[in-house]
Amino acid sequence: MLPETTHDQAERYNFLSHLNRHLAARVLPGVERAYRNEVAPRFQARRGREPADRHEARRALEGHSLYRTWSALRRNTMEMRQQAGLSVVLPQLPALVERARRTVPAGKLQLNDAVRTPRYLTAVDHHCMPGSYYAERVARDVSGAANYDSGLFVTTGGLLGRFADGGGHGMVAFVRKLRPGFAPRRILDLGCGLGHNVLPVAAAFPDARVTAVDVAAPMLRYGAARAASLGVGNVEFVQADATDLGQFEDASFDWVQSIMFLHETSLAALRRIMGESRRLVAPGGLVTHVEQPRYGVAMPFFEQAMRDWDALYNNEPFWTKLHEIDLDGLLVAAGFDRECLIHAGVYAIADNGGFPDAESEDVEDYGRKPAWRISGAQVPA
Amino acid sequence: MSEDRTSEAQEPLDVLRLTGAKARGKRPYFFDDPDVERVLAITMAVAGELAVLRQRLDTIEELLETRGAVTRADIEAFEPDPAHAERRGRWYQEYLARILRIVQQESEALDRGDEPTSEEAGARLGKE
Ligand SMILES: C[S@@+](CC[C@H](N)C(=O)[O-])C[C@H]1O[C@@H](n2cnc3c(N)ncnc32)[C@H](O)[C@@H]1O
Numbered sequence: 352m353l354p355e356t357t358h359d360q361a362e363r364y365n366f367l368s369h370l371n372r373h374l375a376a377r378v379l380p381g382v383e384r385a386y387r388n389e390v391a392p393r394f395q396a397r398r399g400r401e402p403a404d405r406h407e408a409r410r411a412l413e414g415h416s417l418y419r420t421w422s423a424l425r426r427n428t429m430e431m432r433q434q435a436g437l438s439v440v441l442p443q444l445p446a447l448v449e450r451a452r453r454t455v456p457a458g459k460l461q462l463n464d465a466v467r468t469p470r471y472l473t474a475v476d477h478h479c480m481p482g483s484y485y486a487e488r489v490a491r492d493v494s495g496a497a498n499y500d501s502g503l504f505v506t507t508g509g510l511l512g513r514f515a516d517g518g519g520h521g522m523v524a525f526v527r528k529l530r531p532g533f534a535p536r537r538i539l540d541l542g543c544g545l546g547h548n549v550l551p552v553a554a555a556f557p558d559a560r561v562t563a564v565d566v567a568a569p570m571l572r573y574g575a576a577r578a579a580s581l582g583v584g585n586v587e588f589v590q591a592d593a594t595d596l597g598q599f600e601d602a603s604f605d606w607v608q609s610i611m612f613l614h615e616t617s618l619a620a621l622r623r624i625m626g627e628s629r630r631l632v633a634p635g636g637l638v639t640h641v642e643q644p645r646y647g648v649a650m651p652f653f654e655q656a657m658r659d660w661d662a663l664y665n666n667e668p669f670w671t672k673l674h675e676i677d678l679d680g681l682l683v684a685a686g687f688d689r690e691c692l693i694h695a696g697v698y699a700i701a702d703n704g705g706f707p708d709a710e711s712e713d714v715e716d717y718g719r720k721p722a723w724r725i726s727g728a729q730v731p732a
Numbered sequence: 733m734s735e736d737r738t739s740e741a742q743e744p745l746d747v748l749r750l751t752g753a754k755a756r757g758k759r760p761y762f763f764d765d766p767d768v769e770r771v772l773a774i775t776m777a778v779a780g781e782l783a784v785l786r787q788r789l790d791t792i793e794e795l796l797e798t799r800g801a802v803t804r805a806d807i808e809a810f811e812p813d814p815a816h817a818e819r820r821g822r823w824y825q826e827y828l829a830r831i832l833r834i835v836q837q838e839s840e841a842l843d844r845g846d847e848p849t850s851e852e853a854g855a856r857l858g859k860e
Binding site: 357358359362363365366367369370372373377378380381384385388389413416417418419420421422423424426427428430431433434437438441442444473474475476479480481482483488489663664666 | 745747750751752753754755756757759760761762763769772773776777779780783784787788791807808810820821824825828829832835836838839840842843
């Protein structure tokens with residue numbers, strides 16, 4: 352399903368991924384030194400103490416011209432990436448719409464006009480994508496998804512693999528280890544997007560019937576077509592709100608999961624998503640939600656402040672709050688037994704198919720490192 | 733549940749406008765003077781276009797060298813082999829290092845403590 356790129360369009364992406372890499376590898380270490388050598392000592396001198404939280408650390412950083420320069424360059428790179436992606440997608444949109452329509456197998460796409468776009472999605476366009484996930488620029492639109500898919504590697508730099516599915520592969524490996532022989536019959540993926548990470552899960556459990564839900568129709572149309580074109584036949588893409596999945600009966604899934612979804616919701620939505628996870632999982636089943644690591648006491652305020660960058664400047668408004676939330680507490684409040692909770696880390700397993708690894712250097716680009724935490728529960732049989 | 737929305741009569745898309753459209757949400761500015769940020773954004777866009785042109789030229793040179801002739805279709809179909817892709821990648825890193833030289837130097841200055849200016853050094857040398 353990937354949109355085609357001309358020579359120059361592909362080079363625009365290459366320029367931007369090298370620019371991102373340069374900013375992470377060559378400029379960011381300077382920001383860290385600026386914090387250590389100038390920002391933190393100045394804060395100490397003026398206030399007679401260290402920054403008390405990440406917000407103070409960040410506000411102090413904002414006074415430093417190197418942080419400003421890095422931030423201005425990075426924000427601008429995000430905007431350039433969106434323009435580059437849309438300039439690939441929009442001119443060929445009629446063909447993409449038609450291809451998606453023809454490729455989706457019968458019954459694998461269920462749209463529902465009654466599903467409303469949540470307010471937290473309409474407040475700002477997530478990661479500066481004009482039109483976000485849900486815009487309907489034309490009838491049967493797939494443009495938001497095609498843009499997301501086409502330029503994803505510009506920001507992830509190959510860390511997630513050529514199909515951007517490293518998180519899904521990581522989850523499969525995790526579940527296989529946690530429960531050897533686990534053979535779920537029904538799997539539910541919440542906030543599936545265009546299905547990057549649910550496809551490896553579906554492929555690993557070919558006998559399972561996988562239901563992938565999202566509120567955004569363009570993502571689902573594209574995702575259903577993409578799954579078919581990649582030969583994954585056991586996923587149905589359903590337009591539904593993960594906070595209100597009344598169309599599914601209680602205990603109807605053996606595994607309820609999400610991957611990098613929760614940070615794009617809200618606190619109220621999160622509570623309801625945990626509630627629905629509890630209601631929908633069958634006895635003996637599994638619930639896993641994959642997210643970025645929590646900002647714990649062990650994480651320096653500088654790192655926390657840097658990880659907040661996307662929340663504040665790349666339109667990920669809930670990102671910062673999510674990372675201080677006690678997800679365990681929410682799971683328990685939703686009815687899971689504390690003894691049954693899962694705590695684990697998971698790494699992306701990137702399949703680069705023999706392509707040269709764009710980011711073989713060990714570069715820290717806060718918030719983009721493919722090392723996540725799993726929150727969830729094993730439900731007693 | 734419907735299979736999909738029924739299609740309505742479509743206006744042609746204003747592709748050029750939509751491509752550069754602003755994302756919803758107030759834009760943050762990092763410099764005190766937004767004019768500086770605007771100039772930076774324009775400069776980086778030009779830097780991007782120059783890089784694209786440079787790589788196109790590299791493609792043409794490669795095609796001329798290996799085939800002796802080049803068509804637009806050849807350019808579009810061109811895929812550098814792994815060694816060539818790596819050379820192009822290295823070129824990008826050098827190119828960006830040149831464009832963003834001042835940022836590198838300002839960052840090096842952070843580890844140099846209080847360096848004298850040449851004027852200060854000169855004043856001292858006159859006294860020694
Ligand atoms: C970052 S993307 C998810 C990425 C995806 N899980 C993957 O692995 O590639 C977030 C998605 O969540 C969807 N979304 C946001 N709120 C939702 C909700 N309440 N119910 C279902 N989907 C939602 C958005 O439309 C968007 O496609």
